[in-house]
Amino acid sequence: MKIPKISIKIPKIKIYGIDVIKNFLFFTLFIIITLAIIAFLISPAIHSFKKAKKEYYQTKYNLEVTTNEYKTKLKSLKKLQNANRKIINALKRDFNEKNFKMFASKYMNVHSIKEINSSVYKKDFLKTTYIVTSTIKSPKNFYDFIDSLKTYKSVLRVYFPIDFVKNKENINLTLKLEHYKLNPKKAK
Amino acid sequence: MYSFTQPKKKPLLKEDTKLWLIFICASVILYISFVVFLEIKTFLYNKDTDSFNKEIVSLKQKIIEMDSQKQFIYKQKTLYEDIMVKNSLMKDSIKNLLDLIPDPITLSSISFDKNKLIIYGITPTQDIYNMLMLPPLESIFTETKTYFYQMKNGWYKFKSENYLKEKE
Structure with a gap:
């Protein structure tokens, strides 16, 4: 059996020597390639580009907002730190017996300072208790001493028991002194 | 056979085909x-x-x-x-x-505690103490106890114990 020969012959139509059919086919091919590239490459690329650009500007705006917030908070923190520098430094200091004796010597003659105990206070602080024995000339010395604790470089609290015992011209004073400082764990 | 015309080289692709291919390739490269x-x-x-x-x-x-x-x-x-x-x-x-300590009364020692005040002193008479010192102490503390000891000169040594009871 003979297989019939199929042959497709594109007719040639020429106008001024230009092959119209061939040019039309090339033009169609060009349009198809262009459309295919637009559909499968350019369009997804533009889509992801637009998305990335939108996200970029959105994130940039968020960064600006966060940076401004950070700057404002930093400024306010610095301001707060400067305003409370004395308190912050006072709470960092250890109790210095020699220095305290020198400070208190304006108001009393300190005989002894004995450490009783030390415990964590409100999680972040360390409270150390001392018993101080001293001699004062009048109760006014004691009042002035308490007032002057505001200017002392460590944080001290006078607490009970407080004993005044008259001794000739002087008064023997025994009091409990609580020293507060930052808990070393928190200070780190 | 003899031909009067020279044979022309036939290009693989015609000029217009080449142009189209170049144009399409350039477009694809641009895309x-x-x-x-x-x-x-x-x-x-x-x-x-x-x-x-x-x-x-x-x-x-x-x-x-x-x-x-x-x-x-x-x-x-x-x-x-x-x-x-x-x-x-x-x-x-x-x-x-x-x-609060009135003039006639002299204190020898005073001990302040959280809820307690102990005072030792000397008073000329018990009445002076009871009239001048006891009322203010009673107004501050919830419980006040006073002990007197007579001295040789007739004056009194006293011990005053004052307590503050915390509300239950």
Whole structure:
């Protein structure tokens, strides 16, 4: 059996020597390639580009907002730190017996300072208790001493028991002194 | 056979076909270049976005730390002020108590505790003590006990125990 020969012959139509059919086919091919590239490459690329650009500007705006917030908070923190520098430094200091004796010597003659105990206070602080024995000339010395604790470089609290015992011209004073400082764990 | 014309070389592709192919290839190259350009720009935007996001996370972390630092400063300030106020209150309460002691009465010792005040002293008579010193002590403390010991000169040594009972 003979297989019939199929042959497709594109007719040639020429106008001024230009092959119209061939040019039309090339033009169609060009349009198809262009459309295919637009559909499968350019369009997804533009889509992801637009998305990335939108996200970029959105994130940039968020960064600006966060940076401004950070700057404002930093400024306010610095301001707060400067305003409370004395308190912050006072709470960092250890109790210095020699220095305290020198400070208190304006108001009393300190005989002894004995450490009783030390415990964590409100999680972040360390409270150390001392018993101080001293001699004062009048109760006014004691009042002035308490007032002057505001200017002392460590944080001290006078607490009970407080004993005044008259001794000739002087008064023997025994009091409990609580020293507060930052808990070393928190200070780190 | 003899031909009067010379044979012409037949090109593989005709001129117009070549033009079309060049045009199509150039277009494809342009399209792909445009796509590559977009992809590079997208990559750069994404890279910058990632870097911004990391910076935002870092700044937010710093803001949280600063907030906690601020809170801690307030806590330190509160503690300090609280201690200073308590010192002042302590001074005032002791001063007020010592100011209560009338002139004829002399104190030999006074012991202040959290809920207790013990006073040792000398009074010319029990009545002076009971009239001048006892009423203010009774007004401050919930329980007051006084013990008198007569001295050789007729005056009295006394011990006053005063208690503050906390409300249950």
